[in-house]
Amino acid sequence: MACILIVEDDAGFQPGWLQHLEPRGHEIVMVATAEEALEVATEKTFDLAVIDLILPGMDGAELIRQLRKDEATCGITIVAFTCMLRQMGLGFDARDRVWLPADEVLDKTEGIEAVAIKIEALLMGSSLRGKMNRGPEANRDDLAKE
Amino acid sequence: MPAIYITATGRNAGKTTIALGLLAALEERGYSTQYFKPVGQHFCEQDGQLADSDVWLCREATCSLTEAETMSPVIIPAGFVSAYLSDPKPLALREKIIAAAECLSLKADVLVVEGTGHAGVGSCLDLSNAAVASMLGASVLMVVPGGVGRSLDEVSLNMRFFEGCGVSLVGVVVNKVFKEKYERVTSSLACGLERLGTRLIGAIPYEPALSFPTMDQIRLELDAAVLSGQDMLQNVVENTIVAAMTAQNALRYLTRGTLVITPGDRVDNILMAISADGSQSTRGRRKIAGVVLTGGLMPHVTIMPLLKNAGFPVLLSQHDTYTVSSCISQRVFKINPGDSGKIASARSFVRDYVDLDAILSSIGVGSTG
Numbered sequence: 001m002a003c004i005l006i007v008e009d010d011a012g013f014q015p016g017w018l019q020h021l022e023p024r025g026h027e028i029v030m031v032a033t034a035e036e037a038l039e040v041a042t043e044k045t046f047d048l049a050v051i052d053l054i055l056p057g058m059d060g061a062e063l064i065r066q067l068r069k070d071e072a073t074c075g076i077t078i079v080a081f082t083c084m085l086r087q088m089g090l091g092f093d094a095r096d097r098v099w100l101p102a103d104e105v106l107d108k109t110e111g112i113e114a115v116a117i118k119i120e121a122l123l124m125g126s127s128l129r130g131k132m133n134r135g136p137e138a139n140r141d142d143l144a145k146e
Numbered sequence: 147m148p149a150i151y152i153t154a155t156g157r158n159a160g161k162t163t164i165a166l167g168l169l170a171a172l173e174e175r176g177y178s179t180q181y182f183k184p185v186g187q188h189f190c191e192q193d194g195q196l197a198d199s200d201v202w203l204c205r206e207a208t209c210s211l212t213e214a215e216t217m218s219p220v221i222i223p224a225g226f227v228s229a230y231l232s233d234p235k236p237l238a239l240r241e242k243i244i245a246a247a248e249c250l251s252l253k254a255d256v257l258v259v260e261g262t263g264h265a266g267v268g269s270c271l272d273l274s275n276a277a278v279a280s281m282l283g284a285s286v287l288m289v290v291p292g293g294v295g296r297s298l299d300e301v302s303l304n305m306r307f308f309e310g311c312g313v314s315l316v317g318v319v320v321n322k323v324f325k326e327k328y329e330r331v332t333s334s335l336a337c338g339l340e341r342l343g344t345r346l347i348g349a350i351p352y353e354p355a356l357s358f359p360t361m362d363q364i365r366l367e368l369d370a371a372v373l374s375g376q377d378m379l380q381n382v383v384e385n386t387i388v389a390a391m392t393a394q395n396a397l398r399y400l401t402r403g404t405l406v407i408t409p410g411d412r413v414d415n416i417l418m419a420i421s422a423d424g425s426q427s428t429r430g431r432r433k434i435a436g437v438v439l440t441g442g443l444m445p446h447v448t449i450m451p452l453l454k455n456a457g458f459p460v461l462l463s464q465h466d467t468y469t470v471s472s473c474i475s476q477r478v479f480k481i482n483p484g485d486s487g488k489i490a491s492a493r494s495f496v497r498d499y500v501d502l503d504a505i506l507s508s509i510g511v512g513s514t515g
Contacts, residue, residue: 053447054447054448059446059447059448060447061444061447061450062444062447065444084447084448084450084451085451088451088452088454088455090451090454090455095372095374095376096374096454098371098372098373098462099373099444099450099462100447100450
């Protein structure tokens with residue numbers, strides 16, 4: 001189970017997130033603006049954040065940059081969620097991380113169900129990475145406990 | 147061995163341009179050459195070798211396989227002069243230079259040596275240009291910037307310094323002469339130099355394109371991040387505008403190859419650059435060479451796809467607009483190893499405007515051309 005922050009201002013999408021992620025056992029915190037997201041991110045620890053790029057007030061890319069700058073939130077797996085790039089026929093690669101330091105950019109036009117499956121895969125990947133990053137000593141301890 | 151020592155009356159006169167041209171012209175005439183920069187102040191490391199930036203340029207331009215450190219035996223890092231003055235060892239530095247010159251001499255008919263600054267530069271290390279030229283037994287070719295009175299005054303001053311070290315002067319090349327004044331400047335200079343006891347052996351017209359920077363040079367200078375257009379960093383900047391005005395007014399200042407400097411939150415000017423670039427300039431060159439966004443201000447996310455689609459690179463600088471524009475306007479952008487167009491221009495300038503025979507006969511090499 002993971003704690004997921006969803007930053008989505010579109011009321012039409014909000015129920016979809018809950019419908020597809022909550023049954024998988026995740027705790028979902030939903031906010032509608034970047035400002036609210038920054039506030040809640042200081043109060044709670046999240047494993048993953050799904051951030052719509054076009055938001056009222058501060059935009060989603062700026063929110064991601066701010067989360068990356070903060071020591072407390074820089075390690076969250078971040079998924080940017082947008083239809084902009086696809087609509088303009090543009091891709092996203094490592095060079096774009098200067099302005100959009102997200103782990104993944106997912107296409108909003110794919111629909112929430114498809115995106116939710118990708119998020120699940122990302123969560124599994126980050127959990128695996130977390131274990132590996134703990135190094136061989138930590139793994140040995142785990143084995144010893146078993 | 148025959149050696150020509152290229153010196154100047156000051157910084158940025160065009161010594162390296164002349165050196166590039168001379169190396170090519172000599173090779174064209176069948177002479178093998180080696181470039182040598184005995185004392186360097188602006189150095190960088192490549193492939194584990196530390197050498198003067200001009201060495202890296204000339205080495206690549208001539209496809210030389212000589213060790214860069216041999217071509218650049220003495221470099222002056224920060225604090226070097228103070229350390230030297232507290233414990234001067236002039237012999238050690240001189241031996242380094244002589245040993246490198248001997249090594250290069252084995253590989254060439256003619257050594258093309260580039261000094262640093264005016265005749266006296268390096269005196270603090272007992273390695274003035276005049277002292278080094280004397281040590282190498284080289285004859286001096288002096289490069290002066292376009293002009294008459296000031297150039298003659300400076301040649302006169304520098305000549306005295308070289309004469310004091312027993313170094314002979316081949317003559318003077320005047321560089322960056324405005325085309326509309328070319329005839330007047332060259333004839334006056336020729337007269338004036340003759341009165342000083344030397345001669346004019348080349349007059350190169352001013353070519354602004356030689357000092358146009360690429361967007362990549364701007365990026366390095368500002369230590370800026372690339373937001374988009376990574377593969378267009380070789381765009382050449384011919385004109386710079388600070389778009390701190392409204393977009394409709396900034397439009398009036400756009401010419402071919404313009405660099406637009408604007409705060410990152412000035413969406414109007416960013417959109418102006420994108421739309422103006424859409425209307426292609428004449429002669430196939432784009433109107434916008436690139437954009438520098440200042441203040442570390444990132445544009446709104448909705449603008450980013452437009453920038454990614456634009457036909458120019460976009461840089462993000464953490465500096466404010468004034469600092470960025472001052473930095474670019476004050477900087478003299480030198481020729482880079484990758485600037486094949488500029489290197490070709492330097493070569494053709496020397497071939498077309500410098501009396502190579504006069505140089506060759508002065509250093510005791512017969513003309514084979």
